[in-house]
Every structure is written in C-alpha cells, then in structure tokens.
Amino acid sequence: MGVEGIGARVVRKEDKRFITGKGRYVDDIKLTGMTHAHFIRSPHAHAKVKGIDSSAALKMPGVVAVLTGKQLVDDKVGNLICGWAITSKDGSPMKMGAWPAMAPETVRFVGQAVAVVIAESKNLARDAAEAVVVDYEELPAVADMQAAIKAGAPQLHPEAPGNQVYDWVIGDEGATDAAFAKAANVVKLDVTNNRLAPNAMEPRAAIADYDAAEEHFTLYTTSQNPHVARLVLSAFYNIAPEHKLRVIAPDVGGGFGSKIFIYPEEMVALWASKKVGRPVKWTGDRTEAFLTDAHGRDHITHAEMAFDANNKIIGLKVKTYANFGAYMSLFSSSVPTYLYATLLSGQYNIPAIHAEVVGVYTNTTPVDAYRGAGRPEASYLIERLMETAARQLKVDPAELRRSNFITQFPHQTPVIMAYDTGDFNASLDAAMKAIDYAGFPARKAKAKADGKLRGIGVSCYIEACGIAPSKAVGSLGAGVGLWESAEVRVNPVGTIEILTGSHSHGQGHETTFCQLVAERLGIPISQVSIVHGDTDKVQFGMGTYGSRSAAVGLTAILKAMEKMESKAKKIAAHALEASEADIVIENGEFKVTGTDKAIALPMVALAAYTAHNLPDGMEPGLKESAFYDPTNFTFPAGTYICELEVDPGTGKTSFVNFVAADDFGRLINPMIVEGQVHGGLVQGIGQALLEHAIYDANGQPVTASFMDYAMPRADDVPSFNLSHTTTLCPGNPLGIKGCGEAGAIGASAAVINAITDAIGKNTLEMPATPDRVWRTIHAA
Amino acid sequence: MYQTTYHRASSVDEAVSLFGKSSEAKFLAGGQTLLPVMKQRLAAPSDVIDLGKIKELQGVELSGDVLTIKAATTYYDIMTNADVKKAIPAIAYLTSVLGDPAVRYRGTIGGSIANNDPAADFPAALLALGATVKTNKRSISADDFFKGLFTTALEDGEIITAVSFPVPAKAGYEKMRHPASRFALTGVFVAQTKSGEVRVAATGASQSGVMRVPAIEAALKANWSPSAIDNVTISASGLLADIHGTAEYRANLVKVMAQRAVAAAR
Incomplete structure (x- = not known):
C-alpha cells in the first residue's frame, strides 16, 4: 500500500469545501425563474379538511398558485408507498391506509400538509399562507400506542381496524415454550425505546424543474439514494417515466436514515413545477424537520x-x-x-x-x-x-x-x-x-x-x-434489490473517475473510495475523483444506509477496478511485448515482473483512447462497470x-x-x-x-x-x-x-x-x- | 419575518423619540429573544429600535460599594470585566454559564431583565443582591421591578439604562442547566450583604417567575453554611413542571442549588 492506500489515515478530500463554506447544497442552487413553496400544515393531530379557501391568498403580491390535496388527487398523482411487505402471523398482508402527499380529506398528524403556496419568494409564500383559510373539523386523536390499540380508541384508517398494521412473529414458539418450561431461572424486563427526531444538520429541501418542451423533470433533493427516489417517483407516483426524470442529490448535510425516504414535499414540488411552468424550490425549516422528518425507534x-x-x-x-x-x-x-x-x-x-x-x-x-x-x-x-x-x-x-x-x-x-x-x-x-x-x-x-x-x-x-443480499431481502418481502453498482473511467491522460451508486452525506466516500484506487494502482488520491448523487451520471445505485457503502459499494468499485485492470494489463503487455500474466501494477506503472520494462498508467490510458496500437480485436477505451450483490x-x-x-x-x-x-x-x-x-x-x-x-x-x-x-x-x-x-x-x-x-x-x-x-x-x-x-x- | 423598520438609536433620548413616533415599536437590545420570536412570526413590531450601539448604555463602573453595569453591556463584557470579577465574582460566574458563547457575545443584562424570562439567570442576581434598576425615568428596586412571567414594572417606552448592585459580603450562584435550552432549569443566587442581611432568589423554579426563598434566607441568616439548609423543606406547590423537570424535582433543586451556591460563595 502507498501512503494513501487502504489503512492510511488520509485527511478527507471533501473537507476543504465543507469547512470553507464552498459546499453545494440544494438550498444553494438557484434556477432562473425559480418560485418558492410554503406548505400549509395541519395544526391538528386528527381532523377532517372540510374546505380550503385560498381566494384572498391568490390576490396577494407575488402569489403564483395555491395548490391543494384535492387537486393532487384530481391529477392522479399516486399516494406514498411502503416498499417492504410484511405478513401477519395469520397470513394476512399488512394493513395500510393511503398516504396522499397533501391531505384531500383527513389529516392524521400535526404538520401534515394540506396545501402549498407557490410564490415569487419564500416570505411572500409564507405571507400568503396565512391568508389561506382551512376549515378543519377536529376528530379525536390518539398519540400513545398503548392507548391506540385499546377498544374504543380513535381509529386512523378504516383499512387497519384497531389501528393495527400487522401482528408478525418470528422464531419457534413451541421450542421456546419448552425451554421456558425447564428453565432454572427466568428474567423479565419491560423496556421503552424512546422516540427520536433525527435532526440532520441540513434540513430537507427540494427544487423541481419541469422542461415542458422535453417533458422532462429535474429534481434536486436531499437524498441518501437518488436512484431509489427516481425509481419510486416513476414507478409508483406517476410523476414521470425514469428517462424523463433526473434526480440530483448534491452535497447533503447528514441523513442518519431520514433522507432515505420519499417525502410529500418533493413529490408536490415536481407536480407543482409542471403546473406553474416554473422551477419550484422548497427548503424546510427546523420546525418542519421536527414535524415531518421520519422519526426513529419508539x-x-x-x-x-x-x-x-x-x-x-x-x-x-x-x-x-x-x-x-x-x-x-x-x-x-x-x-x-x-x-x-x-x-x-x-x-x-x-x-x-x-x-x-x-x-x-x-x-x-x-x-x-x-x-x-x-x-x-x-x-x-x-x-x-x-x-x-x-x-x-x-x-x-x-x-x-x-x-x-x-x-x-x-x-x-x-x-x-x-x-x-x-x-x-x-x-x-x-x-x-x-x-x-x-x-x-x-x-x-x-x-x-x-x-x-x-x-x-x-x-x-x-x-x-x-x-x-438481494435474494435474501426479496424472500423477506423487500420491494427492491440491495446490490450496488460502480463504474471506473480511466481518462485518456490517466486520471480516474469512479462513479458509484453509494451516496456520501458525511461519510467521507470522496476520500475512502479513492484510497482503494490508490491502493491498487499506486497513484495519489488527487488523481482520482468520485462521482455520485446524479441519476444522469451514475447508471444506477441503491444509495447509502445500513452501513453498506464500503461493504457493498466499495466492493462494486473493486469489481469494476479488476475488470479495468485486466484490460489495462492486456494493453500494457501488448505495448511492452510481454505476456499479460507477467504484468504487475506498481506505483502507477505497469511493469513486466522481474525486469525494468514498464509503461506508466497515462500511457496505457492514452493507448486505449488513441486506439492506434491495441491488441487485435480489442475495443478502444478504458472504462468498466460492475454490479455487486453481497452473499x-x-x-x-x-x-x-x-x-x-x-x-x-x-x-x-x-x-x-x-x-x-x-x-x-x-x-x-x-x-x-x-x-x-x-x-x-x-x-x-x-x-x-x-x-x-x-x-x-x-x-x-x-x-x-x-x-x-x-x-x-x-x-x-x-x-x-x-x-x-x-x-x-x-x-x-x-x-x-x-x-x-x-x-x-x-x-x-x-x-x-x-x-x-x-x-x-x-x-x-x-x-x-x-x-x-x-x-x-x-x-x- | 414580517416587514419592519430598523432604527439604530445613537442616544437614549433619540430612542425614546423614535418610540413615540412609531405605532408598535420594540426596543432591541441583544436580540436573543426578540429576533427568534420575530422569525417565528410571533411578534411583528412596526419598528425595531436598536439600543445596542448607544454609548451611554455601555460599560461597567465600580464606585465604592456599588457596582453599576450599564444596560447594553453584553454578557461577555460583564464576564471578562475586572471590576465585576473583583467586586461580585458571582455575577462573572453567572454570565459564564449563561447560554453559549454566541448568546454571551450578543445578549445584554438590560435585555435579560426587561424580558424577565422565568428561567433567565440575571433576575435572580438582581433580586438576591437587592439591586436597583435605573431607567430613563426613575430608579426601581429589584423587589419592585419583577412582576411575574415576562412582566416588569417598566412602562411603555421606558428604557433601562443601568443596574446598580451593592457589593455584598459574599455571594454565589449555582444553576442546573436546562438540557435543551441551557436556561436555568433552576438556579439559585445567594447573597450576604455587608450589613449581614441574607437574600436568596431562585429562577426557573416558580410559575410566577423569579422569587425570593424566605425559608432558606432564614436558615442562612442563622447559620451561613450549606448544612444550615439540610432541614429546610421547599414546597412543590406553585413551581413549574415540564418534560425536563417535575415540580418536586425543581423544589429539590432550589434546596440543592442553594447549598452549592453557599459553598461556592465568596
């Protein structure tokens, strides 16, 4: 290994831009003609939405539109989905109520959006939102889960009687009962695992940009997995087909899981940008983060x-x-x-x-x-x-x-x-x-x-x-495979771009992933760059969560590297008139082992792209990709x-x-x-x-x-x-x-x-x- | 934030005059409460009159047995002031545990007491030390100044110019920090005047804001030592209760913080 290879305590490449304020987050992006969204959210934990009067708001300065949940339904935008099917012990599928991105009829938690104001500035949108009159009829609410499962508790969804989504079991009940029957001692414990609010440093944000001529959407969003976002938005929400939807997750300031999911706000932003014919930006504030970012534990x-x-x-x-x-x-x-x-x-x-x-x-x-x-x-x-x-x-x-x-x-x-x-x-x-x-x-x-x-x-x-492992999670009900993809592009001058489906939002991938390349080729990490977070650049990927980016994502890069190295060795062997089996890679050079014959990586790369002198039948270029599915x-x-x-x-x-x-x-x-x-x-x-x-x-x-x-x-x-x-x-x-x-x-x-x-x-x-x-x- | 007109007053007189001309003006000191409240759209003053740059409201003076802190002096400037540290080190300590560095660089003593948050630190110091609040109109004793939650004796448009503290024989402050906000979950300021009087004030504890604690004052008057408070019982009745502290817990804290403040007093 070199000084920047595997095991080296390399200072993070990305930190220069983060600590000098040069990061590029969603809210830093400003598009021409961009409008701003402010959501009107329910102050009630459970209520009927009897009516929304936006007539006064529409007359206020800078207001472009006020859009409601009912319009979302009329436009046949899909409901939010849950992507992992769980089966109850009685064999029935889990019982779920519909989750529209804005509530057309019923709100079920404080902070759920019922309408959105689109205006020329964020403050004008906030001003107008105060003039939108929402007529709520309050319903009894239940926040405590032990109260929610009692008879007579307020019911949230008719699809889920008793507020029960599923009653799932695992393990061998008979064998366990038998073990307890012969136990010398039994230890009992009741514990509560407290509900947490994730609080990533950067609140969620989205910019949706609809191009009417191309019928194409671009979504900039705070996502840990932009390809999964595109997949879900295309396949389930009726926003746009995948080739007409580009999702970009630029610098993202922390996720901790909360930015895995598709949320109502980015769906509404996409839909609204087409409706108003202009880009729509939404940046959540900290209060919205507390109210709407998915909580944990409980x-x-x-x-x-x-x-x-x-x-x-x-x-x-x-x-x-x-x-x-x-x-x-x-x-x-x-x-x-x-x-x-x-x-x-x-x-x-x-x-x-x-x-x-x-x-x-x-x-x-x-x-x-x-x-x-x-x-x-x-x-x-x-x-x-x-x-x-x-x-x-x-x-x-x-x-x-x-x-x-x-x-x-x-x-x-x-x-x-x-x-x-x-x-x-x-x-x-x-x-x-x-x-x-x-x-x-x-x-x-x-x-x-x-x-x-x-x-x-x-x-x-x-x-x-x-x-x-995709097969394992598929057998357990997951709606997606959880492999990862990578692509290694060696440029004609020998610098390297690694495209990965993993997404870095604080983890330091721009450094660690380069270290693998440095380890294998003996080149400095400054000659390697990591490309991630853009569905138009990276072919596909499953994103970053579950401590998977090194074990799965980096292994995909390794697989792509091995393919690239194999081709590069063939080119080097041809140039050096040696046997491919005798080529070793050291310090950025392809060497004939046991000799002083060598050709530097840039010369191999150049040969691959000039294509004047490649082995017979070899395709030009030096670029390989791989998908890796763990076992x-x-x-x-x-x-x-x-x-x-x-x-x-x-x-x-x-x-x-x-x-x-x-x-x-x-x-x-x-x-x-x-x-x-x-x-x-x-x-x-x-x-x-x-x-x-x-x-x-x-x-x-x-x-x-x-x-x-x-x-x-x-x-x-x-x-x-x-x-x-x-x-x-x-x-x-x-x-x-x-x-x-x-x-x-x-x-x-x-x-x-x-x-x-x-x-x-x-x-x-x-x-x-x-x-x-x-x-x-x-x-x- | 709603639209508002910002004025930077150069003198107290100008600030008063600006206030008189506005429909719904607010004075801005360090802005540690007013600005967040305005950002939340919970306050919408037509005019904001900044007192922070008025020279006559800046600084600390020690004259004989009286320490005077001008109203727009920041916590940081109080914390680092040599006269404060010499005359009433408990005040320097109080400012060192008030908020965080950003708050200490902006917040002011005048802003704190004018707002009279029931969990603010400075009201306890004023009450325990028997301070006098000076305004552009009059002098008000601390006993008369604090009138309950977010309420003071100040009249509309009246401006605090300074606070005068009689230098005590001994004083100490201890607080249990609120784990989220870092206000005082409960803080107790104890003081023994040069004439031997004992005054004890607790903040963060009572539903009525900063309060004297007569039972502890009596115990300390008899014997100025932490153990003198051992047998004092503080009632939980009328004390604040929230997710970070029950009334019973706060009653305990009044006693424990008082004991530790006595131990730390100098």
Whole structure:
C-alpha cells in the first residue's frame, strides 16, 4: 500500500469545501425563474379538511398558485408507498391506509400538509399562507400506542381496524415454550425505546424543474439514494417515466436514515413545477424537520429470558409494540421486524427465540429507519436483559455475557441471521482492559466517599450491516434489490473517475473510495475523483444506509477496478511485448515482473483512447462497470463499557470513561472510522440521556424545537477511548463489515446499565434525564 | 419575518423619540429573544429600535460599594470585566454559564431583565443582591421591578439604562442547566450583604417567575453554611413542571442549588 492506500489515515478530500463554506447544497442552487413553496400544515393531530379557501391568498403580491390535496388527487398523482411487505402471523398482508402527499380529506398528524403556496419568494409564500383559510373539523386523536390499540380508541384508517398494521412473529414458539418450561431461572424486563427526531444538520429541501418542451423533470433533493427516489417517483407516483426524470442529490448535510425516504414535499414540488411552468424550490425549516422528518425507534417491549442452572441462556421471548405514526413510510415496516427481531440473539448462543411484533398507527409523525434502524432497539433490549439477569443471578455482568458468547462460526441463529465470523471474547477483553474493569470496585468505593454514585455498564452489541443480499431481502418481502453498482473511467491522460451508486452525506466516500484506487494502482488520491448523487451520471445505485457503502459499494468499485485492470494489463503487455500474466501494477506503472520494462498508467490510458496500437480485436477505451450483490449481511460487533457518576442531589450523570472496542473487519481509513464511531456514540448517548420526541395525549408535539428537544452537545459527552479487534469479513473480498451505525446501536445500553448500577435500581427508562434519575433514586 | 423598520438609536433620548413616533415599536437590545420570536412570526413590531450601539448604555463602573453595569453591556463584557470579577465574582460566574458563547457575545443584562424570562439567570442576581434598576425615568428596586412571567414594572417606552448592585459580603450562584435550552432549569443566587442581611432568589423554579426563598434566607441568616439548609423543606406547590423537570424535582433543586451556591460563595 502507498501512503494513501487502504489503512492510511488520509485527511478527507471533501473537507476543504465543507469547512470553507464552498459546499453545494440544494438550498444553494438557484434556477432562473425559480418560485418558492410554503406548505400549509395541519395544526391538528386528527381532523377532517372540510374546505380550503385560498381566494384572498391568490390576490396577494407575488402569489403564483395555491395548490391543494384535492387537486393532487384530481391529477392522479399516486399516494406514498411502503416498499417492504410484511405478513401477519395469520397470513394476512399488512394493513395500510393511503398516504396522499397533501391531505384531500383527513389529516392524521400535526404538520401534515394540506396545501402549498407557490410564490415569487419564500416570505411572500409564507405571507400568503396565512391568508389561506382551512376549515378543519377536529376528530379525536390518539398519540400513545398503548392507548391506540385499546377498544374504543380513535381509529386512523378504516383499512387497519384497531389501528393495527400487522401482528408478525418470528422464531419457534413451541421450542421456546419448552425451554421456558425447564428453565432454572427466568428474567423479565419491560423496556421503552424512546422516540427520536433525527435532526440532520441540513434540513430537507427540494427544487423541481419541469422542461415542458422535453417533458422532462429535474429534481434536486436531499437524498441518501437518488436512484431509489427516481425509481419510486416513476414507478409508483406517476410523476414521470425514469428517462424523463433526473434526480440530483448534491452535497447533503447528514441523513442518519431520514433522507432515505420519499417525502410529500418533493413529490408536490415536481407536480407543482409542471403546473406553474416554473422551477419550484422548497427548503424546510427546523420546525418542519421536527414535524415531518421520519422519526426513529419508539418501541414498547416485554421480554423474558430463560436460563438453565449453569446460567446458560436457553430461551428468549419478546413481545414488542412498534409505533409507526400516522402513515407507513417507505421502509418503516421492515424496521421493527427484519431489522430488529433478526438480531435478538445478540452475541449469544440462544437455542430458542420467539418474538412477536405488533405495528401500531397513532396520530404522530411517521416513524422509519434512523441510524441503526431496529438494531439499536434489539441491542438495547438484549443488553438490558443481560445486565438484569446478571443482577438477578448475582454473577458478574461481563462474565455472564462471556459464558454465553457464540464462539464457533458460522453460527446460525434461530432468527434467520447466520453470523459469518467474529471474536466476541476479543472485543470484551479489549474493552475490559481499556477501562480497568478489575479496578472498578475500588474506584466506586472512593467515589462513594466523595458523595458520588459511580456505576459501570457493559454493552456487547452485534448488528447486521452491508445491507443486503438481494435474494435474501426479496424472500423477506423487500420491494427492491440491495446490490450496488460502480463504474471506473480511466481518462485518456490517466486520471480516474469512479462513479458509484453509494451516496456520501458525511461519510467521507470522496476520500475512502479513492484510497482503494490508490491502493491498487499506486497513484495519489488527487488523481482520482468520485462521482455520485446524479441519476444522469451514475447508471444506477441503491444509495447509502445500513452501513453498506464500503461493504457493498466499495466492493462494486473493486469489481469494476479488476475488470479495468485486466484490460489495462492486456494493453500494457501488448505495448511492452510481454505476456499479460507477467504484468504487475506498481506505483502507477505497469511493469513486466522481474525486469525494468514498464509503461506508466497515462500511457496505457492514452493507448486505449488513441486506439492506434491495441491488441487485435480489442475495443478502444478504458472504462468498466460492475454490479455487486453481497452473499450475506456483514456482522460488525463489539463491546462498549461506560463508567460514570451520578450526583445524588441532582440526578445528573457525568461520564468518567467510555471505551469502545469494535470489530469492523478491515478499515480503509481509521480516522474516518473513528469519526463515524464518535458520531454514533454521541447519538446513542443522546438517546440514553437527552433525546425524546414527545406528544401530548391529543397528539400535539411537545418537542418541536431545540428549546425543548435536547440534542447532545460536546460537553454532554466524554472523550472516547476507541480500539479495534479485527476479524475479516469472509463475505466480501475486502473483508469489510461497516462502521456507520455501531456507536448508535451499542451505546445506549452501556449508559443505562451504568446508571442503574450506580443508583442500585434496575428500572430506568430512556432518556435518563436528571429529573428521572433523581426520582428513581428517591422512589420507595 | 414580517416587514419592519430598523432604527439604530445613537442616544437614549433619540430612542425614546423614535418610540413615540412609531405605532408598535420594540426596543432591541441583544436580540436573543426578540429576533427568534420575530422569525417565528410571533411578534411583528412596526419598528425595531436598536439600543445596542448607544454609548451611554455601555460599560461597567465600580464606585465604592456599588457596582453599576450599564444596560447594553453584553454578557461577555460583564464576564471578562475586572471590576465585576473583583467586586461580585458571582455575577462573572453567572454570565459564564449563561447560554453559549454566541448568546454571551450578543445578549445584554438590560435585555435579560426587561424580558424577565422565568428561567433567565440575571433576575435572580438582581433580586438576591437587592439591586436597583435605573431607567430613563426613575430608579426601581429589584423587589419592585419583577412582576411575574415576562412582566416588569417598566412602562411603555421606558428604557433601562443601568443596574446598580451593592457589593455584598459574599455571594454565589449555582444553576442546573436546562438540557435543551441551557436556561436555568433552576438556579439559585445567594447573597450576604455587608450589613449581614441574607437574600436568596431562585429562577426557573416558580410559575410566577423569579422569587425570593424566605425559608432558606432564614436558615442562612442563622447559620451561613450549606448544612444550615439540610432541614429546610421547599414546597412543590406553585413551581413549574415540564418534560425536563417535575415540580418536586425543581423544589429539590432550589434546596440543592442553594447549598452549592453557599459553598461556592465568596
């Protein structure tokens, strides 16, 4: 490897433009004749829309149009879809109500759009929106999912009686019951996984530009997967056929899953741009982000774990209620099922598992994938259970985990997933050593003398990443394949463009993907550029989520590189009058091995394009593409241990130490990996201590601004102590597992386990606010 | 934001005159409350009269046993002022935990007390220290100035020019930060005057805004030490309750923050 190859801590190429304000985000784009959209949103959680009077607004300065949900229906624009079909235990398909992009008749959550004002400026659109009179008839609303499933609760959709979307099961119920029947000990736990608002730094935005002459749309949007957006907009929403719709996702300021989905606003912008004959821009503000970006998590779970007399786990029963909000978002159905319950075996040998998941409609913002998506909920549940079990069985929590670890691979769990490799002891050992686990009791005693309650908490997480083998997800109901594509273009002068279907919105692909090229060809990364985020440039792609871009996207690039290198070697061999088998690539040159004969990459590239002297029958050019479909998920895993102190006077938590020992397989750029882990840990700690999207009983959001919704800040989190233990992933040639979500998946349980250890009480819900912790300490 | 007319006043008299000529004017100090409220379209003043650049409203003076902070002095300038640090270090500390750096560079003491947010820090300092609010018309004691949530004794168009603090024998401030907004979830300012009087004020706690805490004052008057408060009971009745703190929690915080403020007082 060169200094910029695989494993090098290369400074991110893209940061120069980001930190000097030269990024190009959707809102930075201004088109000639562009109009501005402002949505009129429901202030009610549940209401009939009896009428919309826009006559006064239409007379106001700069107003181009006021468009309503009814017009959307009249123009036969399709409803939003959910792309993953889940079947209930009785064999029936999931039950879904229609989700129109603007509500023609009924609004079902605060913030749902009913109309849009198109005007010459954003402020003129806002002014006119205040003059639009919407006649609502309020209906009873239900925001709490336990209330929503009770008899007599307000009903959201006639298609889903009892507000139930599905009642899904996985695992072997009989075998699990049998295990519990012979259990020596049973550990029970109720947990709530709190609802979160994703809060990417850049709010969502869209610009739609309709070209009437070509009958062609261009959509600039804040998307993690522009090709999927085009596919869905074309195939289901009746916007335009794919060749008449270009989707561009330029620089995007964070996603965390929330920008995977197709939202009403970009659909309406496209439709409106054709209606008004001018480009339409919408940029959401932070309030709209809180009200309309798909939320995350929101589970209520009862779980029981059965142990034999030797403290070996013999069975696990889980029943989870998952809140979907008012509508089924694009991939929402898969999150509490195939992305959650398939990970319930954790790092442990559990011979029998049975899980049931009930999906529930409520009058709240729709819920979908958010960093980790189902896997944080599974990991939190299992790791809280293990901690509870250790306390109940009176054994050391780390040793209880160790004695139940899976140590033989591959390992088939009872819940679909087959773990390919791992070394759970290695990461547990590394984390225990890093935090001086053995020395904790002495530190706890010393803290007690100082009036502080000190606790330690372990979390051994596993996740399924590298999403995903198309055949596997297809068999589980996914409406898309989850391969990735890549194209390598060697220019005539030897510089290289990599086109990828992955999308970078903070992950650093413009650096890491170049490092693979640098590794293989021995050229500096400055000679390589990454092209992504434009359906007219990149042939197709599935985008970035589920820690898939390196494991799947980079492998596709590798496959395309191998094809390109093979052709380049033929050209080099021809030029050097050598055998193709003797050509090796080193330091940007094609060399005849064992000789001093060599031809530089630019000369090979030039030969490919001048085409004067190519091997007989060879096509000119040097450009190859590849599609890569993984054969299995990847399984990043690790141990996080958190040591903290609780102030008994205020209930406030202060971190003493936080260690993370992760196994991500091969690391391309350790610095970027560390950044990903830091961010994930902060989000996990945010969930554990601070963040909670709350509604009152009538469905009014209580936390729709940063004045109420507590985001973690730098002084809320500790400096992290990171390390890596590595087992290479056998499922892809680079041995990569993925690192984007681990921190958010594993951190929450470590924090809550540590606080409950500190205060000596096992029941504590997230977020563990000082008030909640103080009340728990002082509860009878 | 709705259309508004911005005026930069160069003197207090000019600001008063501009105010008189406008239909619905608002004075702008540091803008840390008014501007977000205007952006949310919850306020729509016809005219905004900026007091921030008026020279006579800037600066700190220490004269004998009185520390005077002019109304448009920013938190940052207060936090770093040598006289403040020497005379009443508890005020320098209070500004150091007020908001974040961006807020501290813009926000002003006059703006804070004129707004009288029930969770703002400065009202507690004024009340506990027995400060006097100087306006373009009169002097108002802190006890008479704060009238409940977002309400003060100021009349329409009246401008705060300065706040005078008698230098105490000892004073301390401790706050539990609101985890989202960083206002005071509850903050307590304790002061012992040079004549031995004890005054304690709590912010962020009461439904009626900043308040004196007589039970703690009595305990500290008898014995100026954190342990003197051990047996004081603070009632949760009338205290604020929200998602970040129940009334019972805030009652506990009044006591705990008071103890820590006494421990930190100098």
